[in-house]
Amino acid sequence: MMTETLDDSQIIHLIKNPKTTRQGFERMVRQYSEKLYWQVRHIVLVHEDADDVLQNTFLKAWNSIDTFHGDSKIYTWLSRIAINEALDFLRKQKNKPTISADDSDLGIANRLMADEYFDGDTTEAQLQEAIAQLPDVQKTVFTLRYFEEMKYSEISQMLGTSEGGLKASYHIAVKKITDFFRRHD
Amino acid sequence: MNEEEYIRNKMGNKCSFRVPDGYFEQLTARVMSQLPEERAQQKPALVKRLRPLLYAAACICIAVFSVAIYFNHKDAEQQQVAAINAPQQDVYYTDTYIDEAADYAMLDNEEIYYSLLADI
Numbered sequence: 001m002m003t004e005t006l007d008d009s010q011i012i013h014l015i016k017n018p019k020t021t022r023q024g025f026e027r028m029v030r031q032y033s034e035k036l037y038w039q040v041r042h043i044v045l046v047h048e049d050a051d052d053v054l055q056n057t058f059l060k061a062w063n064s065i066d067t068f069h070g071d072s073k074i075y076t077w078l079s080r081i082a083i084n085e086a087l088d089f090l091r092k093q094k095n096k097p098t099i100s101a102d103d104s105d106l107g108i109a110n111r112l113m114a115d116e117y118f119d120g121d122t123t124e125a126q127l128q129e130a131i132a133q134l135p136d137v138q139k140t141v142f143t144l145r146y147f148e149e150m151k152y153s154e155i156s157q158m159l160g161t162s163e164g165g166l167k168a169s170y171h172i173a174v175k176k177i178t179d180f181f182r183r184h185d
Numbered sequence: 186m187n188e189e190e191y192i193r194n195k196m197g198n199k200c201s202f203r204v205p206d207g208y209f210e211q212l213t214a215r216v217m218s219q220l221p222e223e224r225a226q227q228k229p230a231l232v233k234r235l236r237p238l239l240y241a242a243a244c245i246c247i248a249v250f251s252v253a254i255y256f257n258h259k260d261a262e263q264q265q266v267a268a269i270n271a272p273q274q275d276v277y278y279t280d281t282y283i284d285e286a287a288d289y290a291m292l293d294n295e296e297i298y299y300s301l302l303a304d305i
Contacts, residue, residue: 030213120201180189
């Protein structure tokens with residue numbers, strides 16, 4: 001049955017066999033795509049952008065599946081690709097000229113409030129704006145810890161950063177967001 | 186209240202983002218349909234591709250350098266040997282032409298000996 005969850009070794013076994021590579025990859029996509037989507041969405045904020053980034057993530061994973069040797073969990077490997085793709089997307093977006101003068105004046109909070117796939121109130125939109133202003137590492141650590149409730153050990157494996165460094169980044173991020181709210185209260 | 190609690194109290198745990206209806210049900214099929222049949226060959230990074238050439242270039246440089254040092258050292262040795270032998274050759278040439286010089290100067294052997302002793 002396709003709905004049955006496979007463990008990493010079973011998925012890798014399917015993928016490494018040339019006759020079942022696609023089938024194994026499809027199982028991997030089915031098992032991890034939703035979790036990856038939310039990771040990406042918290043970074044890029046807009047549904048259509050998250051969808052694009054997710055597609056690119058799986059395309060990159062497909063093309064580099066031979067480089068995955070099972071040293072880490074499949075989800076950790078996929079997350080690393082997804083987060084890099086999401087941050088690259090934001091960097092490219094920052095360098096793009098704005099389409100209209102109006103867009104450049106709208107803050108992220110205002111754009112989210114106008115987004116049909118955002119149900120939050122003004123405070124929640126402001127939180128997203130505060131997060132968006134953080135440097136990449138702090139943004140990523142905050143997103144994974146606060147929204148995904150990941151352990152520091154898991155984040156450390158994903159980003160290749162020490163747990164001590166991650167804790168420091170998270171606490172700095174929390175302080176900045178708190179200060180942001182206090183300034184806007 | 187610490188700062189994280191402050192944020193959680195303000196925000197709660199609700200996820201404010203949503204997706205179009207049926208998005209996740211269709212996602213796998215959409216992802217798989219976008220994948221090429223054959224995986225693109227990953228080009229190794231430029232340095233990796235050039236590595237064999239770099240190793241070969243390094244070996245050639247070391248070999249050329251070693252040969253240059255070897256011949257330079259050999260030349261130095263030959264020059265030392267030449268320097269040691271040089272006075273004998275000078276004596277040979279002096280001996281060869283001394284008779285002609287003596288005839289030209291109209292000096293006899295006794296006068297030549299006395300002039301040589303005067304220099305010591």
